[in-house]
Amino acid sequence: MQLNRLVSFYKTMGDPTRIRIVFLLAKGPLHGQAIAGKLGLTPPTISHHLNKLREINLVYQRRDKNTVYFYLNESVLKHQSGVLAKLADKEEVKKMEEQNLESQKVIENFFTRDGKLKNIPAQRKKKLMVFEHLIKGLKMGKKYEEKELNEYIKQYHEDYATIRREFIINHYMYRENGIYELNPPEMWAKNEG
Amino acid sequence: MQLNRLVSFYKTMGDPTRIRIVFLLAKGPLHGQAIAGKLGLTPPTISHHLNKLREINLVYQRRDKNTVYFYLNESVLKHQSGVLAKLADKEEVKKMEEQNLESQKVIENFFTRDGKLKNIPAQRKKKLMVFEHLIKGLKMGKKYEEKELNEYIKQYHEDYATIRREFIINHYMYRENGIYELNPPEMWAKNEG
């Protein structure tokens, strides 16, 4: 499920310029001006598209002096390839639906009517479902101060420290210099390859 | 390659309503009104989206009395899943590029400057490349009278009968009651599974 995420992926890929960028990066990293040159477009346009591609985690970047190199994130492609393959298989579709229902049930059980988390499930599977529900309010690509993240978690449950730690352990987020950020879904514990 | 085809696929999938339709049909065929009902949209809107989905061969339909049932074409999903998987693999990308170059070369060898086909290659692989080039001027979903198809082929080569026959043999097209129509690319000889 995560319908929005799917739609975003396809919407982003559904542009000739972006597909061409993806094909270019599939052969190896490039910097912005190189892409602009190869495609005959202006740097602002490339910047615009790279932004979109970054939003779906299809590219990431590394800086070297003044130039920024853009890399293709192959794991996202593999993930989406898997989704398509499953969609082509009735049995898999059925399984997906069942999982959705199951997760819905768990959410209903562990949250109160006004959206508070009653307690953290002991069973790992259920725990992950709860965490995935919690992070829905966080924005991909946004950097969170620890304090800000604590406040966010406190909306749901007072023991923000435990939950924050679990976010890291299960790869929903990562921390760098005290700054927290969401990981792309391929990295989440549930999907760990 | 076939960049346009890729882009069309993604552009079409990049809409929440259409994704939802695809998920619905993944569980089994449905008729238009049923889809409209389940999605809370009007029949014209559904019709619009089914048109788009038909354009990329993702759905086909069968009529039963007055109601038309729409089916998901799983082979397209499998095909696209494969494309994504290849894109995630540098080696495969390299292969794709080489194939493109090779095919370009063959086209240059077998066609004159003004676009006429000199002769039909004897080697099967090259022959298929030539045919794929020829059908680029035909429109997916359009129905062609035999005469019309002959005329089209004659632009390129006088022996339209042989070529027309080859189109069928290699599953680029199919014939029904003397009417010819393009097959989706997954069915072409090159991609035969």
Next chain:
DNA sequence: CATCTAATTAGATGATAATCGAATTCAATT
């Protein structure tokens, strides 16, 4: 600090497309 280079943001423009109500087609049944 001044300057250079690369990247990004802002704002404008033009094109595309999702959705709906109304009108129309198409096939089946009376």
Next chain:
DNA sequence: AATTGAATTCGATTATCATCTAATTAGATG
């Protein structure tokens, strides 16, 4: 032939978005 039921087409409305130029930011280097 007339009627019904479903699907499609038409036209209008609204929203989104790719692209550009111009202006700005951000690092790196002299």
